[in-house]
Amino acid sequence: TVHVDVKDYYGKRLTNTSDLQSNACVAPAQPIPAFIRQALKRVHPEVTARYYGCGLVVPECLEGCRILDLGSGSGRDCYMLSQLVGEKGHVTGIDMTEDQLKVARTYVDYHMQEFGYKKPNVSFVQGYIEALTQAGLEKSSFDIIISNCVVNLSPDKRRVLAEAYSVLKDGGELYFSDVYCSGRLTEEIKTHKVLWGECLGGALWWKDLLQLAEEVGFSPPRLVTANVITVDNKELQDVLGDFKFVSATYRLFKVPKGNTKSCQVIYNGDITGVEDSFQFDCQYTFKAGEVVGVDEEVASILTHSRFAEDFTFQPPGGPHGPCGVRHKAGIVDPFELVLHLEKQSPGSATGGCCSTQSAACCK
Secondary structure (H helix, E strand, C coil): CHHHHHHHHHHHHCCCHHHCCCCCCCCCCCCCCHHHHHHHHCCCHHHHHCCCCCCCCCCCCCCCCEEEEECCCCCHHHHHHHHHHCCCCEEEEEECCHHHHHHHHHCHHHHHHHHCCCCCCEEEEECCCCCCCCCCCCCCCEEEEEEECCHHHCCCHHHHHHHHHHHEEEEEEEEEEEEEECCCCCHHHHCCHHHHHCCCCCCEEHHHHHHHHHHHCCCCCEEEEEEEECCCCHHHHHHHCCCCEEEEEEEEECCCCCCCCCEEEEECCCCCCCCCEEECCCCCEEEECCEEEECHHHHHHHHHCCCHHHEEEECCCECCECCCCCCCCCCCCHHHHHHHHHHHCCCCCCCCCCCCCCCCCCC
């Protein structure tokens, strides 16, 4: 089965990041903020060495939140997030690979002592990302779910999204980075063990993500970033043919449908690390104190999520002028975003999404 193959790949075949066979990811998608770099420096070296993650997935406004990391691997991101949610928050990591979980659990006490916490705010669960409630995770219990290049490793993406929706609280968010392809992949590619293990064989056609998200109840996915993935391994490239791949980050929210009207919002500048300017997605960037007109979808997300207290909301036609204007449609196609970025700054949209030195893509 796929699960057995992936377990074997990440538990036995890979003992270090340098063991990966492709360069599906090569560089960070965006510069890592200083406060996150500092948090990563405090993670134990063995945890970092056994980490096979693609890039870095850190949403904003985390203090006091309950976070779930899908495919948490050796726990690097969990220990970094542990510092960002604070002692009153909590981070749960779920992974199916025993060897990875053993590394993660070994260092719980070390990190709690390092962070000065009286009791652990991190826990690790063995289980499958398609079966979160079966693994003992409660419905409607998490503020945020993150996933870092792991959903593509699942044989049942719809069930992953449905389970994520189930364990999120109302107003909660699934913020995740993954690999997407330019069309539906062939069976030959999907059943190629190395391509699957290296995050390409299980890549979703990006249009299928939009459909699956809607089917399970999420708000329409908001595209945050996208980066081209290049495959320099000729043997693998021959199997892949004309398919193209990107690494992309989307945010999906569990918020009510309809009823929210477009409006004007003012960001108050209180979110840690993005005090001056908060890039919500590739369409909306909120500068502190500036009035911005948002469409119905974003208005619904901001009013019903953890961001509600970080904005002042004004009805259409408020004191700063009319907001009943038509909003330009945002980009949801990651390949379109890559082209857009390339036009703005030639050469900037190439590369992958990794924060490691080698070809690391997944956990």
